[in-house]
Amino acid sequence: MMSLLSRITRNLTLAIPVxxxxxxGLVGSTDWLQLLIVPLTLLMVxxxxxxxxxxxxxxxxxxxxxxxxxxxxxxxxxxxxxxxxRLWFPDQPYFALGLLLASxxxxxxxTIA
Numbered sequence: 001m002m003s004l005l006s007r008i009t010r011n012l013t014l015a016i017p018v019x020x021x022x023x024x025g026l027v028g029s030t031d032w033l034q035l036l037i038v039p040l041t042l043l044m045v046x047x048x049x050x051x052x053x054x055x056x057x058x059x060x061x062x063x064x065x066x067x068x069x070x071x072x073x074x075x076x077x078x079x080x081x082x083x084x085x086r087l088w089f090p091d092q093p094y095f096a097l098g099l100l101l102a103s104x105x106x107x108x109x110x111t112i113a
Contacts (some may be wrong), residue, residue: 080101 011021081103085096 074104 081100085099089095
């Protein structure tokens with residue numbers, strides 16, 4: 001089992017598209033996967049939260065960097081997404097809206113979660 005996992009890990013650029021193309025939903029029911037959403041999301045979020053120092057968070061140090069991050073995440077990126085949505089999807093407003101909504105999420109590795 002570990003050799004299979006290590007082989008997949010070494011070849012992620014190939015394994016991910018293959019897994020997406022094969023898609024489990026094409027061959028079976030995916031209803032049971034709904035039960036795994038919360039536990040798997042917690043497993044993805046927990047490692048990031050372990051190293052979070054709450055005291056440091058509420059100290060307010062480095063206000064300039066925090067302000068810059070907020071401006072980029074919630075100002076510049078959504079405006080870029082809005083422009084790209086209008087450019088790429090002029091006749092499909094729901095696609096443009098989806099792109100805009102996805103851009104409003106804070107950028108990090110946990111955007112999907």
